[in-house]
Amino acid sequence: MTKPETARFWDERYASPFASYGTEPNDYLREVAGKIPDGPVLCLAEGEGRNAVFLAGQGHRVTALDLSEVGLANAAALAARHGVSLETVVADITTFDLGEQRWAGIIAIWAHLPSELRPGLHAACVRALRPGGVFVLEAYTPRQLDRPGVGGPPIADALPTPEELRRDLTGLRLEQCREVDREIAEGTFHHGASTTVQVLGVKPAGPEPIG
Numbered sequence: 001m002t003k004p005e006t007a008r009f010w011d012e013r014y015a016s017p018f019a020s021y022g023t024e025p026n027d028y029l030r031e032v033a034g035k036i037p038d039g040p041v042l043c044l045a046e047g048e049g050r051n052a053v054f055l056a057g058q059g060h061r062v063t064a065l066d067l068s069e070v071g072l073a074n075a076a077a078l079a080a081r082h083g084v085s086l087e088t089v090v091a092d093i094t095t096f097d098l099g100e101q102r103w104a105g106i107i108a109i110w111a112h113l114p115s116e117l118r119p120g121l122h123a124a125c126v127r128a129l130r131p132g133g134v135f136v137l138e139a140y141t142p143r144q145l146d147r148p149g150v151g152g153p154p155i156a157d158a159l160p161t162p163e164e165l166r167r168d169l170t171g172l173r174l175e176q177c178r179e180v181d182r183e184i185a186e187g188t189f190h191h192g193a194s195t196t197v198q199v200l201g202v203k204p205a206g207p208e209p210i211g
Contacts, residue, residue, distance in 0.1 A: 010068035014048055017074045021047060022187035025054035026109045028138045028198050032176075033058055035200060036134045039104025044093045044121075045111035049075025049086060052107075056084035060105070063087040065096060094121055098128035105129075108137040110190070112158040122168035126203065135172055135201040137165070141179055143195040151190035162197050172201030 013020050025033075029051050036055070043052040046064035048071050056062045056079060064075050064086050072088040079086040089096070094117050098106070106125045113121060125135055140152030142159045152159060160168075162177050169177075177199050184194045 007067045007069075010047070010066070011070040014068055014071040014074055017077070018048055018050075018187070020187050020189050021050065022185075023048075023050050023053075023078060024186070025051045026138060026186070027182075027184070028196075029107060029109060029136055030054070032134075032136055032200050035175075035202075036060065036105035036136070037132055039130065039133070040102065041105040041107065042098065042103045042128070043107045043109075044125075045108065046075060047071045049078045049088075051109055052086050053078050053082050053084060055105075055107070056086055057082060061085075061087075063089060065089045065091055065093060067092055098124045100127055101130045102128050103130060103133055105134045105136065108135070108139070110139060110152070111137075112139055112153050115157050115160075115164070118160060118164070119168045122165070123171075126169060126171040129172075129203040131203055131205040133203045135169070135199065135203075137199040137201075138196050141195050141197050143179070147193060147195065150192040150194055151184060151186075152194075160197060162199075165197060165199055169199070169201050172203055174199065174201045176200040 041055050041060040041062045043064045046052050046066045052062045052064040066072050069090050140159050142156045144152045179197050181195050184190045
């Protein structure tokens with residue numbers, strides 16, 4: 001799909017608010033959120049804002065970035081319902097300037113991209129994290145294709161492996177980079193036994209020790 005087609009696809013998906021993926025945060029993000037230091041947090045491909053609202057509720061200053069105006073309008077409504085503030089930015093995550101050493105946390109939950117675009121985005125994430133900042137990712141892996149209809153794009157090229165992510169995220173200390181089988185219950189489109197990759201990476205605060 002071209003970019004306008006992609007935006008229309010997501011606008012249509014989010015036309016019924018919160019039916020697609022629910023309002024609760026991703027389980028893995030909830031598990032590791034305490035690792036994110038104080039400071040601004042960027043949520044990539046954030047959709048209707050469930051993860052961003054959760055992090056704002058933890059006291060972070062959160063920016064939600066997504067291609068869908070409809071999704072981010074829903075995110076703003078969800079934030080208001082929970083009494084928290086979000087900055088929402090309608091943009092393409094592959095071309096948006098993430099900045100340099102700007103973020104205490106960058107969150108990429110189900111931000112599936114073609115393999116040719118992933119390394120550039122992930123390198124930008126590494127550059128954009130502050131020293132000590134944390135990168136959190138969960139994505140479906142190619143093994144998810146054995147579970148049709150449960151979740152994730154039905155295209156192997158859009159599904160990363162742990163090995164690919166280790167190569168992409170050079171510059172982070174990977175505390176976790178693992179493939180897991182787990183049950184997911186996130187609205188209509190993510191529901192059932194699933195195979196995902198989970199990443200928790202930390203940008204070193206200084207030079208890595210030798211030896």
